[in-house]
Amino acid sequence: MIHVESLFAGYGPNTVLHGIDFDADHGEHISVLGTNGSGKTTFLHALSGLLKPQSGRILLFGKNIAEMPPRKRAGQIAIMPQRSICPPGITVRHAVLLGRYPHLSWLGTFSAKDHEIAENAMETTRTAALAGRMLSELSGGEMQRVMLARTLAQKTPLILLDEPAAHIDPAYAIELFDLLEQLRRNGLCIITVMHDCNLAALYATRMMGMKNGKILFEGPVNTVFSEACLSELYSMPVRVLRTAEFSFPVAVPAKTCGCSAVPLSVAAPTR
Amino acid sequence: MTSLKQKDALLLTLIGTGWIFSLPLACLGGPYPLDGETIWRTLANFAGLSVPNDANGTQQLIITNIRFARVCLAAVCGGILATSGLCLQGVLRNPLAEPFTLGISAGAACGASLAIALGEIPLLTALFHMPQHAAFISLSALSGALFAVFAALWLGRSRKGLDKEHIILAGIAVSTFFGALVALVKALNEESVTSIVFWILGSFQGRGWESMPLLLLASLPALFVLAFRWRTLDVLAFGDVQAGQMGIDVGKNRFLILVAVGCMTAGCVAVAGVIGFVGLVIPHTLRLLLGAAHGPLLIGAFFGGGLLLVWADVIARTTLTGGQEIPVGVVTALLGGPFFALLVKQR
Numbered sequence: 277m278i279h280v281e282s283l284f285a286g287y288g289p290n291t292v293l294h295g296i297d298f299d300a301d302h303g304e305h306i307s308v309l310g311t312n313g314s315g316k317t318t319f320l321h322a323l324s325g326l327l328k329p330q331s332g333r334i335l336l337f338g339k340n341i342a343e344m345p346p347r348k349r350a351g352q353i354a355i356m357p358q359r360s361i362c363p364p365g366i367t368v369r370h371a372v373l374l375g376r377y378p379h380l381s382w383l384g385t386f387s388a389k390d391h392e393i394a395e396n397a398m399e400t401t402r403t404a405a406l407a408g409r410m411l412s413e414l415s416g417g418e419m420q421r422v423m424l425a426r427t428l429a430q431k432t433p434l435i436l437l438d439e440p441a442a443h444i445d446p447a448y449a450i451e452l453f454d455l456l457e458q459l460r461r462n463g464l465c466i467i468t469v470m471h472d473c474n475l476a477a478l479y480a481t482r483m484m485g486m487k488n489g490k491i492l493f494e495g496p497v498n499t500v501f502s503e504a505c506l507s508e509l510y511s512m513p514v515r516v517l518r519t520a521e522f523s524f525p526v527a528v529p530a531k532t533c534g535c536s537a538v539p540l541s542v543a544a545p546t547r
Numbered sequence: 548m549t550s551l552k553q554k555d556a557l558l559l560t561l562i563g564t565g566w567i568f569s570l571p572l573a574c575l576g577g578p579y580p581l582d583g584e585t586i587w588r589t590l591a592n593f594a595g596l597s598v599p600n601d602a603n604g605t606q607q608l609i610i611t612n613i614r615f616a617r618v619c620l621a622a623v624c625g626g627i628l629a630t631s632g633l634c635l636q637g638v639l640r641n642p643l644a645e646p647f648t649l650g651i652s653a654g655a656a657c658g659a660s661l662a663i664a665l666g667e668i669p670l671l672t673a674l675f676h677m678p679q680h681a682a683f684i685s686l687s688a689l690s691g692a693l694f695a696v697f698a699a700l701w702l703g704r705s706r707k708g709l710d711k712e713h714i715i716l717a718g719i720a721v722s723t724f725f726g727a728l729v730a731l732v733k734a735l736n737e738e739s740v741t742s743i744v745f746w747i748l749g750s751f752q753g754r755g756w757e758s759m760p761l762l763l764l765a766s767l768p769a770l771f772v773l774a775f776r777w778r779t780l781d782v783l784a785f786g787d788v789q790a791g792q793m794g795i796d797v798g799k800n801r802f803l804i805l806v807a808v809g810c811m812t813a814g815c816v817a818v819a820g821v822i823g824f825v826g827l828v829i830p831h832t833l834r835l836l837l838g839a840a841h842g843p844l845l846i847g848a849f850f851g852g853g854l855l856l857v858w859a860d861v862i863a864r865t866t867l868t869g870g871q872e873i874p875v876g877v878v879t880a881l882l883g884g885p886f887f888a889l890l891v892k893q894r
Contacts, residue, residue: 326791350794357792363784365839370781377782378794384778384842430793 277301277465278323278434283332285322291330292318294489302433305456305466307476310486311510316469317358319486320436323467324355336434350378354430358438360423362411368422369407372398375429397428400455416443424452428459435459437468441475453479473527477501485509501525555843558836559850566850569857570622574614576861578870586610616755620762620818621860621875622853624751625825627766627815629852631808632826633833633844634773637780638804639711645826646812649714649805650695650721652747652823655816657725657732658691659684660743664736684746685761689817695721696809700802708798711787714805749820749876751860758818765814769807773845776804780841822876825852828883832890855879 280298284291292315300306310316321327323334325341334341341349354375375397376390386394398404401421406414414422420443427435437456441449449472457479460466470476476483476497483500485492485508493505506514506527513530574586588600589610602610631646639648647653662684699721703714729747733740779800782790787797815822833847859878866873 324792326788346791346796347794350792355792357789360789361784361786363839365834366781366784367838370838370840371785374778374782374785374793377778380778382775384775 277337279335280323281333281335283322283334284330285318285327285332286330287318287327292489293322295332296489296491298484298491298494300434300465300467302463302465303460304482305460305468305480306482306484307473307480308467308469308484308486309471309473309476309509310492314486315489316486317438318489320355320438320467320469324353324436325349347378350430350432352432353434353436354427354432355436356423356427356438356440358442360419362414362419364410364412366411367407368403368409368411368414368425369394369398371411371422372403372407372425372429375426378430393431394425394429397425400428401425402451417445417448420444421448421452424455433463434465434467437466439469439471441470441472449475473501473506477527478524501527555837559843559847562847562850562854566622566854566857569854570615570618573618573621573857573861574610576865577609577614578864578868579609581606581610581614590615612755616759617751617860618857620754620758621751621856623759623762623766624815624819624822625829625852625854625856625859626849627762627770627811627852628822628825628856629829629848630770630773630845631812631815633830633841633848634780634804634808635826636830637841638783638801638808639715640784640786641711641715642831643827644715645823646808646815647722647821647823647826649699649718649809650725651692651809651812651816652821653722653725653729654695654698655688655692655813656743656747656821657728658694659688659746659820660729660732660739661691662687663742663746664732664739666739682757685758685817688820689761689765689813691725692813692816693810695725696806696813700805700809709801709805711801745874746820747876748874749822750863750872750874751819752864752872754818762814762818765817766811769811770849772803772807776800777841777845780804781839784839820874820876822856822879824876824879824883824887825855828879828887829855831887835890855883 278300280296283293283296286292296319308316308319318327322329325334325344328342336352341353372394373386373390376386376393379390380386395404398407401424403418403421403425406418406422411419411422420440424440440452444452453475456466456468460481468476468480480497482495483497484494485500485505487509492509493500501516503514503516506516514527515530516525516527518525571586571590574590575581575583585602585606588598589602589607591598592600593611593615628646632644635644635646635648636642666683699714699717700709702717702720703709705713729743733743779795782793782795783797783800785793791797829848829852830844833844833851837843837847856875856879859882860875863873863875863878
């Protein structure tokens with residue numbers, strides 16, 4: 277579906293991404309991991325077509341996205357931002373309906389089909405009950421769900437998500453990723469930029485580690501979710517625990533000064 | 548949602564009805580006494596209806612060529628100013644933006660001041676045959692306003708494109724520069740100070756149908772451009788990055804909207820001078836009543852702005868006796884200021 281070839285991209289004269297080669301297809305969920313400043317979000321912006329490559333190209337269904345008109349591109353690629361501006365006076369329903377913008381006619385009016393798609397997107401993300409509320413009245417988690425509903429209303433084959441679990445509680449994070457899993461199974465291609473490598477390991481079909489604007493590792497989760505890869509990615513020792521109790525591995529930092537590192541018997545208060 | 552739309556439709560119908568009825572009603576006010584029936588019959592004849600009319604020539608001239616022309620100019624100018632304010636607040640995502648943010652008022656004031664000052668010099672007037680001094684001032688103000696708009700757009704273009712912060716800063720720079728030029732003209736030519744000050748405050752005194760072509764020429768293409776960008780303005784409220792992700796060419800649309808707003812405001816300023824506050828009061832009042840969707844807001848702003856300015860002009864020409872007038876810009880500020888403050892306080 278999407279093919280990235282020798283991509284160099286950045287801001288002004290600064291190059292952030294150095295020669296990225298990447299492919300993704302229908303039914304895949306690829307998680308991009310990396311430290312702050314590694315180029316993950318820049319990569320996502322380049323994939324969305326907003327950041328023009330300095331060199332190299334990104335092909336979507338064989339067409340160069342840099343040459344696609346913005347509306348046509350937005351009809352194929354939707355991106356859920358990490359944080360959204362809450363314009364005053366806009367209801368949740370109106371915000372979700374605006375996801376239909378790339379598909380609107382020149383008159384700019386919403387059709388019955390647009391309303392139906394927006395209602396379905398709100399049902400899917402459990403935001404239908406919030407439909408009449410103003411965006412400015414929502415909590416961070418509710419806003420995240422509304423933004424996902426708007427992203428789904430765009431009805432694109434490729435969805436990019438920037439830190440989708442950043443402002444939500446663990447229970448809703450699981451719910452959100454279950455929903456992404458359903459969408460993936462329905463044939464959508466999902467690319468997430470993540471800090472939580474354990475959550476990524478639970479849902480991604482492939483993982484990609486980025487460091488200094490280059491791909492450090494890339495492959496199926498059971499191959500790259502290793503102590504060697506993660507330790508190098510985060511420049512610190514990382515242990516990957518595999519227990520009989522859980523079917524999935526868990527990565528933890530091997531060196532910490534946190535209170536949980538202190539044995540409980542010692543940590544108990546003494547008089 | 549249906550009830551919300553019904554409420555919007557009801558409010559817009561009310562504003563539209565008020566606008567239509569205000570056009571003949573506002574002709575009642577003025578130093579020359581006229582009754583409602585004479586006005587109605589004369590306007591009906593003017594519109595091509597064959598209604599028996601016993602109005603004399605003077606009455607007909609006052610109604611059709613002076614008052615009705617003036618009311619129509621005020622209705623269109625008010626609509627333009629309110630629509631411009633609404634679009635600028637949307638495209639720059641700044642609630643304080645108004646039609647004169649791009650330095651239009653200062654540019655127009657500079658053009659008009661130069662024309663007024665040059666018109667005071669008898670030698671120049673004789674040499675260049677400037678009998679139609681008002682038209683010369685209008686054209687000079689239009690040139691100044693357009694020059695200011697394009698200067699602000701040129702200065703506001705940064706490496707990131709047409710960035711909203713850069714545009715606002717460029718507008719301030721242009722305003723300051725042209726403001727200084729106006730001060731210089733006033734300092735060098737003291738005889739013209741009163742005329743310049745009165746022009747800057749804005750007025751429809753002495754304006755008639757001859758001003759309408761200029762106003763329509765500047766505003767109709769611009770209104771056409773804006774009418775098809777109401778949904779774009781809705782999406783732009785989410786910021787440049789998200790608007791781009793949702794399929795908007797932010798730079799191109801921002802440029803088109805700013806040029807459209809600049810041209811129609813320039814036309815309005817050239818005709819009536821600088822009338823402040825309409826572009827701020829009407830959009831904010833309507834946002835409180837209609838929400839943030841730009842479709843109903845654009846319609847409401849055009850008719851609401853017209854309504855406000857038509858009645859502000861009635862107050863301007865009827866308050867003082869002996870044919871004297873208060874500048875309409877003073878009336879809009881006096882009326883709009885406290886009302887706006889009340890709205891902000893109640894929010």
